[in-house]
Amino acid sequence: MSPATGSSDKKQSASARVLGSASAGICEIAVFHPVDTISKRLMSNTTKVTNLTALNQVIFRENAGKPLGSRFFTLFPGLGYAACYKILQRVYKYGGQPFANEFLTKNFKSTYEDLFGAKTGKALLSATAGSMIGIGEIVLLPLDVLKIKRQTNPEAFKGRGFFTIIKDEGFGLYKGWGWTAARNAPGSFALFGGSAFAKEYIYGLTDYTSATWTQNFVASIFGASSSLIVSAPLDVIKTRIQNKSFESNESGFTILKNMAKNEGLTSFFKGLTPKLLTTGPKLVFSFALAQTLIPAFDNLLTK
Template identity: 75%
Template sequence: MSPIASPSKGVRKESGVARLLGSGSAGIAELAVFHPVDTIAKRLMSNTGKINGVGQLNAVIFKEHAGATLPRKFFSLFPGLGYAAGYKVLQRIYKYGGQPFVRDYLGQHHNEKFEAAFGKGSGKAIMHATAGSLIGIGEIVLLPLDVLKIKRQTNPEAFRGRGLFKIVADEGFGLYRGWQWTAARNAPGSFALFGGSAFAKEALGLSDYNAATWTQNFIASIAGASASLIVSAPLDVIKTRIQNKNFENPESGFRIISNMMKNEGITSFFKGLTPKLLMTGPKLVFSFWLAQTLIPIFDKKLM
């Protein structure tokens, strides 16, 4: 199947199969490499106290395994792997594979409006960012898997011996608790991710983003991932704290904000940002770069 030219100038339309294979492969590879890193970041964001010294940091990251051997500590960073596999692979397929479909729709119906408002190059980049933002909001459909993954990583006591189906039956739509904050976090975060990448490719002189080399995709992914993490950091902290509470003791986002301001100060909204940039940043760069690189490759193979 040959690629079809998109109505948006300079944007080539890949096949649906290529998008599925490229984004799915990126999700699987990201999970295999970075799940321990994600656990560390989530535990740091969930910590409500100040960390003084290596001993306390060790306790926050490894919890009851803080005094265990190094291999035991390492394997303690893999809780919720089953939920993470379901969530991460579906999320990457939905996000990286779905954004091009929304982008194609905007290009077909609203390309002239974007170009008139922002100029040719910038208009295309903003269109990519807008498509990313819209697909990011819709990501809340996968929220229950994310909730279960985070609880396994940060608050395993919340399960109290219950399995997946028992939890779903007991909690129902309670698993969507905090969906508003997730949507509020995803909208600007995904806008910055796809927009930052698109603007970087414009700066690199690319008119066809699919023609980017591995190196160009890597540079663009760094720009997009860094922008996304910084923009979404405060809402990500709130979202994580909503999701890591016990099922029977939920706490609203506004209550969490109030307590954070009162007890921890304004800087608490950026807790975990440094390790996220150093650890989660490369994870996002890796998966985004891999998806952007693999989708055109799969598309050519399927031609």
């Protein structure tokens, strides 16, 4: 798989795209769920962290005084929701973007090439396809909401199970969908576009699917870093909307206003450094793995 599937790229089967992206999602959740929990708790924190003691309190909360081994195992809340969400998300995002790219290439390739040139046009087609897929990702929002609440606000569940929450909350689980779409559009544009530009201009690849693991890995670093930086402010607002209790009706604009007033403009980039150091490798890992596994599965299935 590659972020671009223009006319010069080999087209993989749908089965290969599903298998490759699902495998990447499974590997990602197995390795990085504790890291994701830390990142979400840092973004949800509204106090200043000035020392290691305060940082320990933010990350481990009521378990801050426990031994290190015990504290580590408290970083796995919401694992079931996370697994369902992450695997479905990666299949949809990594497996779906090539289909969107093929549609755009078929219908708008000449327009992009006329405006931006052949090489840049191809990379921008990939970025645009990524943005389209990113917006549609809000379909999976309820699972993301439940995962984040389990990680940052477990008392919101009040002993209720999955199906009870679905029944009780209904469309309330789509709270923050507009901010999620607003974050995903530029974030996914930068993810797929950054990777495509790296393959195009650093490695000079005409068939992105022929990239080696190393090339996929380096290209994914460019894409993931761009995505996290571009989407950081909206991601903080989205996380704060989703981590509140189910009864809360505080809007994203209210959160934005209060953050600017009480925490300053730098608050919109809270957690960016640890996110680049934690979520960044997670995204690089899964993106590069998917781009490598999808062509591998395609070769295996067509033999």
